[in-house]
Amino acid sequence: xxxxxxxxxxxxxxxxxxxxxxxxxxxxxxxxxxxxxxxxxxxxxxxxxxxxxxxxxxxxxxxxxxxxxxxxxxxxxxxxxxxxxxxxxxxxxxxxxxxxxxxxxxxxxxxxxxxxxxxxxxxxxxxxxxxxxxxxxxxxxxxxxxxxxxxxxxxxxxxxxxxxxxxxx
Amino acid sequence: xxxxxxxxxxxxxxxxxxxxxxxxxxxxxxxxxxxxxxxxxxxxxxxxxxxxxxxxxxxxxxxxxxxxxxxxxxxxxxxxxxxxxxxxxxxxxxxxxxxxxxxxxxx
Numbered sequence: 665x666x667x668x669x670x671x672x673x674x675x676x677x678x679x680x681x682x683x684x685x686x687x688x689x690x691x692x693x694x695x696x697x698x699x700x701x702x703x704x705x706x707x708x709x710x711x712x713x714x715x716x717x718x719x720x721x722x723x724x725x726x727x728x729x730x731x732x733x734x735x736x737x738x739x740x741x742x743x744x745x746x747x748x749x750x751x752x753x754x755x756x757x758x759x760x761x762x763x764x765x766x767x768x769x770x771x772x773x774x775x776x777x778x779x780x781x782x783x784x785x786x787x788x789x790x791x792x793x794x795x796x797x798x799x800x801x802x803x804x805x806x807x808x809x810x811x812x813x814x815x816x817x818x819x820x821x822x823x824x825x826x827x828x829x830x831x832x833x
Numbered sequence: 834x835x836x837x838x839x840x841x842x843x844x845x846x847x848x849x850x851x852x853x854x855x856x857x858x859x860x861x862x863x864x865x866x867x868x869x870x871x872x873x874x875x876x877x878x879x880x881x882x883x884x885x886x887x888x889x890x891x892x893x894x895x896x897x898x899x900x901x902x903x904x905x906x907x908x909x910x911x912x913x914x915x916x917x918x919x920x921x922x923x924x925x926x927x928x929x930x931x932x933x934x935x936x937x938x939x940x
């Protein structure tokens with residue numbers, strides 16, 4: 665398990681790995697020694713908890729680097745940051761998505777009216793529907809990733825770290 | 834920004850450090866004990882919280898020259914202690930209000 669634990673660390677950003685891996689591995693080793701005398705159920709729960717914790721932690725760290733803050737495992741119960749603003753392009757993208765959904769609903773209504781519900785078996789059209797849904801989800805994820813990537817590359821979030829008086833330079 | 838309310842794991846980590854400086858494994862054990870076994874933190878969750886608390890200067894590393902790199906201890910900063918006190922006051926207010934309302938309903 666310790667080897668698996670160490671492998672999962674490669675999912676973390678390199679800077680985080682350098683800073684925390686040694687310490688986290690030592691704590692994990694202590695916790696694992698402690699759990700050895702417990703029941704199989706508790707040991708399995710421990711392994712699952714550790715694995716999920718590392719996966720969530722790695723995701724959190726990557727999101728923090730890209731977007732400048734950690735939306736997961738937030739510090740407070742509701743961590744809406746008032747200073748955060750979506751880029752203007754988000755409004756356009758959301759409008760396009762909304763338009764696409766409305767168009768798909770209209771098309772679906774016309775198809776339903778043309779062929780009727782009873783004449784078509786649901787399972788005949790299901791693969792196409794599932795494929796379209798999957799494709800749509802992929803596009804949405806790509807758009808979300810592109811927005812986060814653009815935010816991270818533009819360096820806008822780093823402006824907050826500048827000392828006062830240097831922002832206008 | 835108002836830093837409250839805190840999540841339960843973060844509140845328990847801060848409570849653990851309010852008593853004395855602790856290293857990672859000691860925090861894990863104390864959180865489990867204080868929550869009577871209900872909250873069991875993974876190392877990923879614990880160190881995610883510790884890193885954020887360090888970034889926001891709620892906690893700090895205890896400078897121990899002889900302590901090995903994998904046994905670093907942490908303690909509350911004055912800022913962290915103040916925020917913890919605010920959270921405890923907030924919780925006290927809620928429990929007091931809840932007790933009053935429950936009694937009123939029963940009468």
